[in-house]
Amino acid sequence: MARYRIGVDVGGTHTDLVLTDDEARAYRIEKVPSTPHNPAIAVLAGVRRLIDSGVSADEIAYFAHGTTATTNALLEMNGARTGVLINEGLSGVFEVQSQGRDGWSPFDHFFRRPEPLARPRFMRGVKGRINYRGQEIEPLDEDGVRAAVHDLAGLGVESIAVCFVFSFMNDAHEKRVAQIVREEAPGVLVSLSSAVLPRVREWPRFSTTLLNAWLAPVLARYCREIGEGLDAAGVLTRQRFLMQSNGGVMPLAADAEVHAVRTLLSGPAAGVRGASWLLGQVQGWRNLVTMDIGGTSCDIAFIQSGEPLEQADSVIDGRVVGVPALDVTTVAAGGGSIARLDAAGMPQVGPRSAGAAPGPACYGRGGVEPTTTDANLVCGALNPDYFLGGEMKLDLAAAREAIRTRLAEPMGVDEETAAAGVLRIVNAHMSDAIRIQAAKKGLDLAGHTLVPFGGAGPAHAALVAEDLGIARVLVPRNPGAFSALGLLCTDVRHDYLRSEMASLAALDPAHAEACFAALEAQARAELAHEGLDAESAALEREMDLRYAGQGYELRVALRGLPQPLDAAALGEIARRFHTQHAAVHGHSAEDADVEVVSYRLRAIAPMRKYTPAPEPVHAVADPQPRGARRVTLGPERAFDAVVWRREDLHSGWFSKGPLIVEQRDSTTLAPDGWAARCDEWGNLVLERQA
């Protein structure tokens, strides 16, 4: 009966839908124009289009959605009017922030912070203080809180952030404030720093809490609209989910007062999650680097043994966000990145992008500056007559003109050489970023497989892999719709955390067990509240540890350790920490004190995920190439590439490069020195020939 599952991913120009059919173990792709002013319109229009095409609404068992609602609200500064309650005298935390000037030229005396989400006039100090051990040393001034809430409600705030120091050690004051807000100002949402991010260091916690408060009404409204739209369309399943930054989904009905900020970085997460499930866990590829190339940027992520790497802190549009997110690095290098000569006559590509309008010169929409896409076209990687399957004709002459006038003539080289230079630089931007990230994470790139997706990824992947010494590239079946498919490849994931600093050597195992048990009880209660099966959920424990005196922690997994924890388990945790420290930082100090900073728990409620069936090797006649064209990658590297059409290729197909594979949503280049094959999962596998 209920055989269909829908994934909806909202992009800048298109909203992609993937419909999987559990019976057929196959999927189908739909595309509708995005509606940036209210993305829900396109989402619901896409769902209706699927239903109109014959998918019965009551056979839809599952709906997963990657929303940009909160991200767009932040970029457009369209959050809710928000108030802040903070310890009296400590408002400087919001004013001084880190005190540094990250993201600014150090020379710029016109330094500006992003516009505050809550100006001081919406901020109130209240008396009450918890100390570093979680003990109350000054009672909460409840009358003061009541007056402040009343005051803020009078100013029309829709949401209040409550930010008290050491609330992660003792949340009593913050919880009491929440009760008072419910009494004094029903309808106003409340975000508590102890609930949003109960972690030591006040600025990241307060910043995250304020963002959550500012976004909560936005997300709540959006989810209501989607929910009502699905009801109206007859899609009545309760299995409705939203993608989160951590690569898991949460119920559409999850509590926005705690979770709104967890959707902020969900955009790039779905594709990474798709790669980790489909390529990592189903197909068994161990170590992957993903590279999602769009119009303005390239998103890079790492997958180790099937699991994507995560980061504890992120910065988005100049704001610090401290909830766990998949560790995605964005490089300003995409199809629309503009190439130019700088004042010293040196070639540069990006960070400026021609975007969708005017777009690359070859789009013929008035763009005159050469872009990465123009360079790909002039070099011969792209086919002017088969872009979007021929729906859009590319203007080769315009691309040549842009490259000739802006680059080739001033540099004194021919157009192909200049275009090849653009590609070398843009590819180096991507490989530099991958190399820096790998070094930061202590990973050795040898043995990794590069996975490009997004329409523009597969044209660059083999060349980026060459830069990095990577020998294999895996192009998924539909690179352009890979993020939407990824939405159907994930579980519900909730993260819980509690900071409490202590020496690991002096830690009582029973106390550690009690900390985890409390988090587990919290997780089960939340899952049950969301209507999910709390008993079947996997609960994964981690600890944030550091050497005493260090300022940053490593997350150490407790997988495989006995429960309840005993002294031997704590010893094993210390050993894992030393090993991990040596792997990431190149040294460890077995004789130094190890300090616990936080306890973490992740609850994973498993969902049914899209699981493809392998395709047996085809016995049909060998496919025929569709022609050949000249590709120039530099003064000493040019070749004639055989051109194939993706739909002609089936499991078992193999050919030596140089070759090009064209498909509606992408173009793959396998240069000289590479071979390509089609595997049983529908991937195109490029391998470097010895």
Next chain:
Amino acid sequence: MSARQVDPVTVQILRNRIAGLMEEMAHQFFRSGYSTIVRESRDFSCVIIDAQGRLIASPPMFYHATAYYYLAQKIISLYGAEGLRDGDMFVANHPYEASTPHAPDMALMAPIIVDGVLVGFSAAIAHKADIGGTVPGSSWGQAVELYQEGLHIPPMRLYDGGVLNADIERIIAANSRQPRLVLGDLRSQAGAVRAGRERMQALAREHGARTLADALDAMIEAAGREIAAAFAKLPDGESEAEGWLDTEGGIAPVRLHVRARVKQGRVSFDFSGTSPQTRAPINLRPALVEACCFHALIGLIDPALRYSDSARALVEIIAPAGSAVNAQPPAPCSSYMKSCQRLIDVLIDALNPFCPGRAAAHAGGSGGSIVVAWGPGPRAVHHNQHEIFGSAYGGGQGGDGASGTTVHLSNIYVTPIEIVETEFPTRVLRFELIPDSGGDGRWRGGLSFRREYVVEQPATVLYRGDKALNPARGYAGGQDGRHSRFLVDPDGPGETSMPPNCRVELKPGQRFRIEAAGGGGFGDPALRDPAARAQDEADGYVTPAQD
């Protein structure tokens, strides 16, 4: 040099690769460093320089940037380029011998040698928690000679062909109040320098050592062309400005004076009008003066300009030996930062007429620093509390100054209250902007902040402040910013205002408060947009005028 042989695309790719490598080194160091200074304040830099010591790209800590060149030159003059071996790593922290800013800033520098070719150096400078001297933390605001500022190491090999000279580590440890922290940081720093060297050697093997060396040359030349093109847009002319450094205890005030001349894209700074070197530890060495000059120039012309050491060819600096901007031994120099901050303000003042669109008033300078040595009590404390504070920018053409931030050469993180209170027996009672601390003007100066602590165990607090006597000056009719203060037991009967450099002994229950200086205002206050004024009042940034 045959730099022309490397094609521009390869040069550009290598430049980005090396800039990325510097970032990698910094990241590795900062993640593995032990002390608060490295891990929370990030008071360090990591670089790759060419065989002559020239920078390819500048580190975010720009006041270290110019020192590397002098240190490399010194190492070459001491040992000869031929005397350098693969695996060597030099250590130095001597302001006069090594051009490092002051004793706590310790440099490590390793030659990068491939196939017998000296390609360049991998290096890092990092502030050490304590390197001896009269006071904990080594920087004493009342020092009158270098010898009171800690152990000074002229350039020497810490590693000889890859072998650690443990004797040097023992000398450092024996002279430090916090040997474990200092050696821990030193080893992390060596790890970062080693990583830089290895990555550069891998690049040299990939591209050829000669090609890499030529490419370094080409990138420095290219950056030089970019800077020359930017300088060429400056109008010819001459302008001067002055500013005064706070002094106390009968030491004569120090005048910083500069005459800036621009002629056909070349800039000269003449500091002949500056006071002689002083007994106060606020003297500067030429490397720091250069850093200030380039910082002000780039900030005014275009903050996106990339610094490289080729800029030196376009700028002439006249700094008479024996003056406060070219001090000679044994003049003390541990409190260089406030002199640099003030010097940049004076330089911006002098350069404003050349770049009116980016003109600005003085900033609040260094917000001061504290080192707290904790006495006995219920809580065991293992190390000193060291914090460095920011101030605020001055107003500038078109906008108010930013509030509560480090400025100019300083880019240092504030230590979180929750970390301070967890590690030390103290509580932070106040951390907030100071209303009215920014100078009024058409564009207001930024507001500085106050931070107040109560101590719960006996404490020795060493405070070094700035702009207590000579506040941030307004520009073009703007008013001065509020001066800084350091108070003991504020807002009570025992309130005491302390001098800008002091050491105080506090008993449990006593409080101390730092108030940094605000930024200067820009332009006539009468021209300020009434809406901006109303906004400031609504947010409590200024108190409404009393009629």
